[in-house]
Amino acid sequence: DTEVTQTPKHLVMGMTNKKSLKCEQHMGHRAMYWYKQKAKKPPELMFVYSYEKLSINESVPSRFSPECPNSSLLNLHLHALQPEDSALYLCASSQTGTGRTGELFFGEGSRLTVL
């Protein structure tokens, strides 16, 4: 079982909807990540939170809005998405918040379909 929990596992939304993906970890990790994975492709980094502050935004469109309410939780708010945004969204965490931080622990992902 993964120690990073993501909800929902599946989400279908229209282009005008607003929805959120949630991620939770209780390992005391101080860095949390959102990755996007399209079929047959490697995970692509979207955002990194380090000590609850946004430290990396890989030029992600503003229709994706991350939020880190506390050290255990990470959200990804979705609004006005496009069909090409359909993908598996992975949350991950790592132990420390800076530098070379040890391995990533991944959740099972939220599979998003945008109609």
Next chain:
Amino acid sequence: AQSVSQHNHHVILSEAASLELGCNYSYGGTVNLFWYVQYPGQHLQLLLKYFSGDPLVKGIKGFEAEFIKSKFSFNLRKPSVQWSDTAEYFCAVNSNFNKFYFGSGTKLNVKP
């Protein structure tokens, strides 16, 4: 920018065959190196990692990898594969600033 190259996109082996998957990265500084595995329908799991010390690292399920600094390589090996090793394998590199770069993945099919 960093990049991670996995040369084999799809590998098909029979059970008991030996496996070697290539991984090369481009970054001149100090790095952490990883191999992750993604079994069908499951999440990414860590197979093994290299931070420092002995360049030959052993992971779970009989996998090992060797870091060769001069070649910027971190190849994954297993002497004898099993049908249950059928999965996709990703090499990843972490340098600084929480950035992990993943290779394009190698899909391994092991025939029983």
